[in-house]
Amino acid sequence: MEVATMGEIELHACIYEARPDVVSVTHGHSDYVRLCGLFGLNLRTFGREPYGVYDKPYMIASPETGIPMAKALGKHNIVMLKGHGAATVSTDGPEESVQRLMSLEQLCKITWMAFAAVRKDYEKYAIGEETFAEGRRLSSDMSKRYPTPGKSLSKDQCYYNAAMVKTFREAVEG
Secondary structure, eight states: OOOOOOTTHHHHHHHHHHOTTOOEEEEEOOHHHHHHHHHTOOGGGTOSSOOEEEOSOOOOOSHHHHHHHHHHHTTOSEEEETTTEEEEEESSOHHHHHHHHHHHHHHHHHHHHHHHHHGGGGGGGOOOHHHHHHHHHHHHHHHHHSOBTTBOOOHHHHHHHHHHHHHHHHHHHO
């Protein structure tokens, strides 16, 4: 009997081998993540945690591509794959790695819209380190003040919401 395998099983295997602490790997090819990766857009304008970048637009289908990709991930929880999507990891379980990938797609959509609106000037609206610290504080405050019935917002979701509001307010008000 022949067993079918995923085309990119090496992506998962190389991450698990490089990161014994990881219990879940999620990989996706969502539209805005691919666009931001292809154009090399800097997601630090919205993202709370640093991420790795694998700058080769390859399918991760062998150790030759998987090992360097896992090195690009490093100790991060996200690795952007140039024009190919992203992989997210979790040390807690699949819910966290899936949520991380979904949040990344939202961030990339906002980043892409901002990039398209202001073109090359988008960097001037980037959030600086002081605002990152403020966002971390706000995310903690926000999750306490605005609980969702039956579901609590993750710290990442709260931080990203605060970061987006602040960034667009600054962009509009100049």
